[in-house]
Amino acid sequence: MARDDGSAGSRERILAAAAAMLAEDVTTRLSVRAVAARAGVSTGSLRFHFPTQRALQDAVLARIYDQIFPDDPIHDRSLPARDRLVSCLRQVLAPAGVGEQARAAWGAAYQTFIAPEQTAEVRAAYRAVEREGGRRVEYWLTVLADEGALPREDHTRRVRFLLTVLQGLSIERALPAEDSILKSETETLYLAVDCILNAPTA
Template sequence: MHTRERILKAAAEMLADDVTTRLSVRAVAARAGVSVGSLRFHFPTQRALQDELLTRIYRHLAPDDPILDRSRPARDRLVDCLRQVLASAGVGEEARKAWGAAYDAFIAPEPDDKVRTAYLAFERAAAGRIEYWLGVLADEHALPRDDLSRNVTFLNTVLNGLSVARALPSGESVLHAETETLYMAVDAVLGAGATTA
């Protein structure tokens, strides 16, 4: 196995063992059986390693990215991408377990450096995924590029809220309410031309 792949495999195993683990350069290098210098050659910073690992995990979970299907309107593609994120959160008991695990890992413990680093890595991965989707649409001139950062934060906040709603008891169709909310959010991001984009 190529050194870069061994490093990523070791980091993924460490994360699977403990979601709050700090992927330090020394610890990952030791687990991969490579020198720190070799790891630094492939990943100059700890953040570069974390970002690559989380990007790979996402690509594995969602290999067919709807944002690339230019035969469909930008609005529908972006909603489908956001739905993929929600699908990974589950519904009902599955969503409650996921939020319970998130609470145990990131909210209940004292926010020390380990917890903060782990959470921020997940947050960067989520934001990076949304930023990529919006970047594709900006390249197609479906939205202006100058507000990407603000729109990423907005859409990530909407997704967090909807994923919490999936864990709570509901008297109405979760899918219907989610669909309306996602289209409202995407329309806000894409602007006035969203219904025809």
């Protein structure tokens, strides 16, 4: 019988259950019934905390990102905006590693998102991961805009540009590379950040 105390504790159980399901299989569809059963709560309780599947998926991915990146350098105002943004972007690259670790990460991504049939579940899983990555980058740009380092406007194009740069760099880490990959990666990150910070307003 499902436990359901209707408290904040049930919300935590739901998030923990959904995160465990994604850890087991990133393409898992976080259905209301499956997550509620895993968390030991009623479907009504889950809907109370997360009215839509997207709300649940966004919340659990935000939780995962917060655990991966607990110390966000974007708030360290002792450093210039460009250095802080580069540090944040480098955090995104860090979990993929380099060399063998990066190849394993890209192999897993290929098997999860590219090799299988492009079902609705596969597309939804990829969009959720991409959306959460975009949310992080947009947050960093919003912080900088609040400080006056960027114009206060829609950052969609900037986010897309930075995500594309990060994706290219993560692939480069998996490919045979020269010993100076860290140097070239740093130069690329600074070039991308300078393009963002110095771009004229649209």
